Amino acid sequence: MKLKFIHTADLHLDTPFKGLGDWNPGLAGKLKDATYRSFRNIIDLSISEKVDFILIAGDIFDSEIMSLAAQLRFLAELRRLSDNSIPAYFICGNHDHLGAWDRSFSLPPGVFRFGSTDVEKMTYLRNGEAIADIYGISYQDSYIKDNLAPLYIRSKDPALFSIAMLHGMADIVGRDERYAPFSLRDLTERPFDYWALGHVHKGRVLSDDPAVVYPGNPQGRDFGEIGQKGCCMVELEPGVKPVIKFVPVQHVRFEDLDIDLTGTNDISVLMNLIDEARDAMVISDRNSNFVLRILLTGRTGLHKLLNRPGATKQLLEELNTGQLESEPFSWIGSAEVMTSMPLDIENIGQGSDFIAGIIKNIVRYEKDGELLAALTGNLENELPAGRIFREIDHFSENEKQEILDKAKWILLSRLVDEGSFNDGS
Numbered sequence: 001m002k003l004k005f006i007h008t009a010d011l012h013l014d015t016p017f018k019g020l021g022d023w024n025p026g027l028a029g030k031l032k033d034a035t036y037r038s039f040r041n042i043i044d045l046s047i048s049e050k051v052d053f054i055l056i057a058g059d060i061f062d063s064e065i066m067s068l069a070a071q072l073r074f075l076a077e078l079r080r081l082s083d084n085s086i087p088a089y090f091i092c093g094n095h096d097h098l099g100a101w102d103r104s105f106s107l108p109p110g111v112f113r114f115g116s117t118d119v120e121k122m123t124y125l126r127n128g129e130a131i132a133d134i135y136g137i138s139y140q141d142s143y144i145k146d147n148l149a150p151l152y153i154r155s156k157d158p159a160l161f162s163i164a165m166l167h168g169m170a171d172i173v174g175r176d177e178r179y180a181p182f183s184l185r186d187l188t189e190r191p192f193d194y195w196a197l198g199h200v201h202k203g204r205v206l207s208d209d210p211a212v213v214y215p216g217n218p219q220g221r222d223f224g225e226i227g228q229k230g231c232c233m234v235e236l237e238p239g240v241k242p243v244i245k246f247v248p249v250q251h252v253r254f255e256d257l258d259i260d261l262t263g264t265n266d267i268s269v270l271m272n273l274i275d276e277a278r279d280a281m282v283i284s285d286r287n288s289n290f291v292l293r294i295l296l297t298g299r300t301g302l303h304k305l306l307n308r309p310g311a312t313k314q315l316l317e318e319l320n321t322g323q324l325e326s327e328p329f330s331w332i333g334s335a336e337v338m339t340s341m342p343l344d345i346e347n348i349g350q351g352s353d354f355i356a357g358i359i360k361n362i363v364r365y366e367k368d369g370e371l372l373a374a375l376t377g378n379l380e381n382e383l384p385a386g387r388i389f390r391e392i393d394h395f396s397e398n399e400k401q402e403i404l405d406k407a408k409w410i411l412l413s414r415l416v417d418e419g420s421f422n423d424g425s
């Protein structure tokens with residue numbers, strides 16, 4: 001006997017995409033549509049995969065002032081499920097807490113919303129047989145400061161599978177006392193086959209048996225939420241480890257494009273590099289639209305040009321021309337210039353002045369990992385609080401090298417007059 005269902009959470013329908021939408025009215029419209037489109041993709045998937053039911057673990061709406069448009073579109077999608085005889089179970093999270101729901105909002109048949117007074121149980125039946133008990137509780141207000149885990153008590157006469165839905169913050173992901181905080185152990189020690197979590201936007205399987213899963217939000221909302229976003233398709237079978245498959249459903253995907261301009265001194269080469277990186281990204285995922293952030297790095301003769309006032313704005317205008325008319329589109333939302341002047345460090349280091357001495361010293365640390373480790377070790381004595389040292393201790397070898405590199409550039413750019421740089425032109 002197998003059970004197959006979809007687990008999603010944090011739809012955040014009607015997200016305003018504040019800030020991002022200011023760039024361009026056409027883009028604002030497309031972004032506004034994205035949360036709805038990704039939810040529609042989930043419903044399409046549920047129907048085509050003929051799942052038993054879907055679970056939505058809170059934060060369906062972004063705002064407690066649920067717009068009429070968002071409510072109507074949510075209902076329209078639920079009705080499609082209902083028409084296909086697929087039940088939906090949902091809890092309300094901190095963004096869409098139960099106290100904010102409109103009384104006139106009646107749900108289609110086969111759609112079940114959990115109350116907020118205690119953990120409730122609803123049973124999914126197949127041909128009259130109890131296949132799965134689903135447990136859940138909704139937020140009544142924006143905050144729940146209690147750990148809700150102890151309220152989840154499996155029925156003495158359980159169905160074949162027991163599934164729990166919970167919207168809150170797991171200790172191994174982060175600390176926030178406002179959102180029903182719990183420890184992973186609170187959940188794994190309880191006799192449930194699957195914990196369908198919501199609240200954390202980065203998808204993560206915290207435990208695979210028993211399964212404890214954050215599916216993440218199905219639609220990223222800014223550059224803090226880059227990459228594929230989706231839902232989980234889950235199969236449960238008695239005596240078998242849960243099978244959890246992540247399915248991307250985002251309508252618009254946020255991504256970073258790193259462009260290394262080392263040795264590039266020509267603006268048309270720069271444009272080609274960006275075009276190539278963008279094309280490779282679009283080809284890798286034909287189902288998504290993209291909003292991209294380009295990060296320009298490296299020592300380049302274009303450094304001064306790129307740092308001129310208004311330069312990145314003009315660059316973006318050029319790169320975005322005609323993009324919104326194409327389907328799928330790839331919009332470049334920002335360009336971060338982190339380039340530096342081309343600097344002939346080797347040459348400068350040959351000298352015998354103060355700066356040459358500094359370069360020689362830095363090169364020693366770059367080449368000798370043990371020397372660098374000894375340096376960071378000494379910081380223990382130099383820094384006031386042990387807390388700071390513990391943070392430093394967590395840096396990897398690579399991170400230490402990156403910090404050293406950054407320090408080198410900060411130091412040299414302050415010591416060397418920019419005018420004396422060889423800017424390659």
Ligand SMILES: [Mn+2]
Binds near residue numbers: 058059094167200
């Ligand atoms: Mn939340």
